[in-house]
Amino acid sequence: MESRILKPALGLYVALFVLFLYGPFVVLTIISFQQGPEGGPQFPIIEWSTYWYRHIFGLTPPSRIAPLPFGEALLRSLVLAFMTMVVSTVLGVMSAQAFRRKFKGSGVVFYLIVLGMMVPGVLTGLGTSLLANNVIGIERHWYTTAFATHVAYTFPFAFLVMLAILNRFDASVEEASWSLGVDPWTTFRKVTFPLIFPGVLSAMLFAFTLSLDEFPRTLFASGRDQTLPLAIYGTFSVEIHPNIFAFGVLTTLFSFALLSVYGLLMAMSVRRARKMAMQEDIA
Amino acid sequence: MAYDLQLSHIGKVYDNGTPAVIDFNLDVDKGEFIAFLGPSGCGKTTTLRMIAGFESITSGDLLIRGRRVNDLQPEKRPTSMIFQNYALFPHLTVRQNVMFGLEVKGLPAAEANRKVDRILDKLGLSDVADIRPTRLSGGQRQRIALARSLVVEPDILLLDEPLGALDANLRKSIQNELKLLQRDLGITFVFVTHAQSEALALSDRIVVMNAGRVEQISPPRELYTRPQSIFVARFIGANTLISGSVRGTQGGHLAVETAFGTLLAEPSAGMPAAGAAASIVLPAEAMHVLPATMPEAEIRASHGANLVPCRITRLQLVGHILQIGMVLPNGEAVTLEGHADKYRDTLSAGSEAVVAWNPSDATLIVQ
Numbered sequence: 001m002e003s004r005i006l007k008p009a010l011g012l013y014v015a016l017f018v019l020f021l022y023g024p025f026v027v028l029t030i031i032s033f034q035q036g037p038e039g040g041p042q043f044p045i046i047e048w049s050t051y052w053y054r055h056i057f058g059l060t061p062p063s064r065i066a067p068l069p070f071g072e073a074l075l076r077s078l079v080l081a082f083m084t085m086v087v088s089t090v091l092g093v094m095s096a097q098a099f100r101r102k103f104k105g106s107g108v109v110f111y112l113i114v115l116g117m118m119v120p121g122v123l124t125g126l127g128t129s130l131l132a133n134n135v136i137g138i139e140r141h142w143y144t145t146a147f148a149t150h151v152a153y154t155f156p157f158a159f160l161v162m163l164a165i166l167n168r169f170d171a172s173v174e175e176a177s178w179s180l181g182v183d184p185w186t187t188f189r190k191v192t193f194p195l196i197f198p199g200v201l202s203a204m205l206f207a208f209t210l211s212l213d214e215f216p217r218t219l220f221a222s223g224r225d226q227t228l229p230l231a232i233y234g235t236f237s238v239e240i241h242p243n244i245f246a247f248g249v250l251t252t253l254f255s256f257a258l259l260s261v262y263g264l265l266m267a268m269s270v271r272r273a274r275k276m277a278m279q280e281d282i283a
Numbered sequence: 284m285a286y287d288l289q290l291s292h293i294g295k296v297y298d299n300g301t302p303a304v305i306d307f308n309l310d311v312d313k314g315e316f317i318a319f320l321g322p323s324g325c326g327k328t329t330t331l332r333m334i335a336g337f338e339s340i341t342s343g344d345l346l347i348r349g350r351r352v353n354d355l356q357p358e359k360r361p362t363s364m365i366f367q368n369y370a371l372f373p374h375l376t377v378r379q380n381v382m383f384g385l386e387v388k389g390l391p392a393a394e395a396n397r398k399v400d401r402i403l404d405k406l407g408l409s410d411v412a413d414i415r416p417t418r419l420s421g422g423q424r425q426r427i428a429l430a431r432s433l434v435v436e437p438d439i440l441l442l443d444e445p446l447g448a449l450d451a452n453l454r455k456s457i458q459n460e461l462k463l464l465q466r467d468l469g470i471t472f473v474f475v476t477h478a479q480s481e482a483l484a485l486s487d488r489i490v491v492m493n494a495g496r497v498e499q500i501s502p503p504r505e506l507y508t509r510p511q512s513i514f515v516a517r518f519i520g521a522n523t524l525i526s527g528s529v530r531g532t533q534g535g536h537l538a539v540e541t542a543f544g545t546l547l548a549e550p551s552a553g554m555p556a557a558g559a560a561a562s563i564v565l566p567a568e569a570m571h572v573l574p575a576t577m578p579e580a581e582i583r584a585s586h587g588a589n590l591v592p593c594r595i596t597r598l599q600l601v602g603h604i605l606q607i608g609m610v611l612p613n614g615e616a617v618t619l620e621g622h623a624d625k626y627r628d629t630l631s632a633g634s635e636a637v638v639a640w641n642p643s644d645a646t647l648i649v650q
Contacts (some may be wrong), residue, residue, distance in 0.1 A: 121461075172370035175337050177365040178357040180384030180435050190387070193373045 013063050026253060032245035037063040041240050052246040065241055073231035076142050077212055080227060083143070084211035089203045091151070092158025093196075096166050097188075113215030117156040121216030124149055129220040142221030149217040154210045158203035159216040198266060209255060285349055287313040287471045288334070288439055293343035295329055296503050303329045305495045307343070311473070316465055318482035319475045321492035323517075326381075327475045328443055330492075334473065335364045335441050348438060363437035366628055367444040369428040371416040377427050378412040380402070384435040402430045422453045433468070442467075442474045446481060458484060468547075483507070491515050508566070511551050516564040516648060523570075523617050525563040527593075529555045529649070536588075536642040539563055542613050543591040547642035556648040562648050567619040569644035572607055572626065575635040587641035598632045609636065 031041050036051030037060070054060045058067050095113065099106060132138050132145045140146070161217075166260070177187040193200075215229045222230065235244060288311040295304040304326040311317055319327035328553060334336040335344065336357030345353050352360055372380050374484065385395040403409045406426040411419060416427050425445060432440060445461075446454045462485055465472045476482050482489045483503040491498040491514070498518075499511045510516040516524060527541030532554075536547040538559060548563045554559060571586040572593070582590060595618070597608030605623045607630065610616050618640075630636060 170368070170370070172366045172368060173358070173372055175335075175370075176364065176366060176370040176431075177383070178337075178363065179335055179360075179441075180383065180387075180431065181358050182387045183356075183358050186387055190383075265504055 015185040021215035025249075028248050031242050032249050033243075034242040036060070036242065037065050038081045039242065041242050041245065052233070052241070052243040053250075055249070056247055065243070068231075068235065068247060069242055070228060070231055070247065072094060073228045080142055080150060081208045081211040083147060085204050085208040087151050088154040088158045088207040088211075089099075089200060091155050092162045092203050092207075092211055093200060095148045095155075095159050096162030099163060100166055100171075106258060108114060113159055114156045121153070121214075122219070124152065125217040125220035128217070132221075140165050140221060142218070142222040142225055142227055146218050146222035146227070149221045150211045150214055152213065154207040157206040157210060161203040161206060162196070162199055165196050165202075170198060198269065199252060201265060208256070285643050286310045286346070287315070287348060288473070289344070289346040290330070291344045291346070293330065293333065293345060294341050295326070295333060295338065297339045298346075299424070302495055304333070305420055307497055309490060309500060311471055313471055314469045315488065316462070316472045316486045316488045317474065318486035319473070319492060320479060320482040320489050321326075321477065322476055325492040326495040326531060327477075327490075327492050331441050331443055331473060331475045334439070335362050336360050337364075361410045361438035362441055363432035363435055363439075364441040364443065365425075365445045367447050369416075369424045369448075371424060371431070373417050376413050376415055377408055380416060380427055381408075381430045381434050382609055383431065388435070390450075398434055399605075402434045405521075406430050421449050425449065427479075430463070433464075437470065439471045439473060442472060444475055444477070446476070446478075454481075461485065462548065463567045473635070478482075484521075485555050491518065508644075509549075509551055510564055510648065513562060513650065514649055516562070516646075519569040521619070523565045523611075525565060526650075527561060527563065529557055529559045529561050529647070530558050537647050539647060543611070546589045546591075546645075548645045548647040549643050550588075550647045550649075555647070560650045562650060564648055565640060566644065568618075570619055571639045572609065572619070572621070572630060573637045573639060574629050575637055576606055577637070579637075582637060582639050586639040587644070589640050589642060589645070591638045593636050593638050595630055595632050595634050598630060601613075608637070611638075 013090065030045065030050055031043075033048050034041070034045055034052065035047040035049045036055060039046045039051075051060060055065070056068055056070075099110070128145050128149050129140055132140050138144070169192075173191055174184075176186050177185065177191045182190070213229050214227075215233070218227050218230060226234065232244065232247070288309075290309045293304060293307040294302070303488055306393065307326075307330055307554070309317070319330060321327050322409050330495060333340050334347075336352070336355060336359075339391050340353050344351055345359050347361060372383065375383065379397050381403060385398060385564055390398075400409075403412055406429060408423070408426055408430060411423060416424055419427070427434050428445070442461075446457055449457060458481060460493060461472075474482070474485060483506075488502055489506050490498060493514045496557070499506060499515045501509070501511075506515065507520050510519060510522070513524070516522045525541050525543065525546065527539040527546070530538045530540050530545065532538065533545075533547060537550055539546050541563065546563060572595075573582055575592065579590065591611060593609045593611050595607065595609050597606070599606045599608075600623055603623050604620050605626050606618060606620050608616065
């Protein structure tokens with residue numbers, strides 16, 4: 001009875017949701033195959049071509065449109081995302097581990113950590129830049145001030161992921177290890193860490209992807225050398241050509257590749273467990 | 284006398300102020316099998332975890348082989364714990380699980396391998412040594428947990444409801460294995476359970492706990508025949524409690540004034556003062572049910588000096604066991620079981636009868 005109305009309504013809702021989720025990317029992809037160098041970022045497509053992809057890699061004859069100045073920015077962003085990922089994940093694992101026991105002021109500390117993902121990014125960026133310039137008196141760089149804001153932003157995500165993982169973690173295996181005469185640090189390395197590793201992987205993924213396309217904090221905090229999102233934004237202010245869209249498609253594909261690696265690693269651990277079980281069935 | 288394990292005035296109060304264990308005293312000899320028995324929440328597991336070092340001790344002294352270990356970390360104590368859920372390492376094979384403690388201790392590989400092989404063989408785990416434990420049966424996992432704990436040669440093995448997760452048949456067989464293993468190894472076992480049959484079958488002494496306090500520490504047989512508190516009398520076995528007041532001694536027994544007249548009983552500890560409120564604990568095994576037509580003098584002579592009239596409400600034959608349901612004059616319903624031959628044709632449902640018992644088979648507990 002109810003489902004005759006409810007089901008189609010929910011179906012429509014999901015369809016709209018998917019449309020809004022992937023619509024921009026679909027438009028982006030279509031325009032990235034616009035003809036070049038005359039074709040602009042508009043419909044209809046004059047003629048399908050891979051011109052703008054070749055343009056990114058400098059494989060087209062010189063024209064009035066300069067190649068995207070993304071080489072160094074991309075490298076910076078990748079290095080920054082990697083640094084952020086390592087630091088945030090280590091901090092996230094350690095602080096979530098600390099939260100397994102109640103300690104004095106744990107409530108306050110929890111909100112202080114989570115605040116990092118709540119406060120408006122532009123303000124954090126601006127504040128960091130003012131702090132660096134006027135109070136401490138240091139130069140802003142992507143690998144110093146911007147790095148700090150990236151960690152402050154992604155650390156709460158890593159922390160929350162690890163908190164959820166450790167919440168479901170059965171602590172008796174650790175107690176079993178201690179009771180066998182194994183000290184807490186070795187227990188963490190040999191028992192706890194291998195068991196929470198899937199969660200660590202998720203925390204790493206969060207930190208890396210969030211840092212990679214971080215914009216508002218980086219805008220003020222990164223100083224002279226730009227990261228990739230800033231460089232992309234910079235090109236918008238002049239004139240938009242479909243090469244930006246082609247680049248967008250490539251970075252999205254890169255993100256998907258990253259997700260696939262993550263999924264593959266997860267599947268591998270699952271399959272390994274299943275294989276072990278099958279061996280037992282044969283035995 | 285050097286004890287393996289001593290708990291002296293051990294107390295535990297949680298951070299929120301709730302007391303979990305109150306004044307726990309126990310001396311355990313080497314090689315003893317001790318069971319902590321009680322309803323859930325009585326503090327038995329907390330006490331076990333204090334011995335293991337997983338819970339802090341609020342007051343009192345904990346000694347292992349004469350050494351005070353109150354503040355020693357769990358990994359430095361000569362104890363090893365078996366968990367109810369086994370707590371095996373799911374990412375390691377059976378052999379790696381068992382090897383774990385030795386490996387970290389830095390034992391030479393050859394010696395460690397020899398020890399692991401021996402214990403795997405002893406517990407019948409050699410065939411599954413290279414499998415991960417996640418898909419093995421409960422009984423096998425139980426044995427892995429035992430092997431893993433025993434291979435590090437603890438002075439005291441702590442077991443937290445180790446049979447709780449097994450089905451009834453398996454529980455019986457593992458129970459036997461456990462007892463044999465303990466005798467064989469000669470190390471002290473401390474075993475937590477809420478099942479009295481396990482405690483009665485396995486242990487040398489049983490510590491009955493209730494609401495954080497020790498109610499009684501006795502060998503199983505004594506716990507059964509001579510309960511020292513109302514709680515123990517209700518918790519262990521199938522006892523009928525008859526309340527009354529102490530009148531004095533009579534013929535070597537205590538005379539107690541009850542709703543059923545004057546009854547005789549054996550005091551559980553010391554001589555109570557006359558007039559003290561007390562309860563007679565009457566085990567089902569001690570009761571004889573006889574037809575009301577039998578002369579009283581004859582009953583007293585042959586079946587014991589205590590007599591209480593009753594009415595038979597139900598008779599049911601289960602194999603060679605006769606279940607007798609009856610009602611005492613105060614309306615209390617009692618069920619007991621007896622060998623069918625003993626009662627053959629003497630009783631009928633709905634008829635009046637007499638319950639008789641020997642005064643020395645009943646215990647008096649002063650309230």
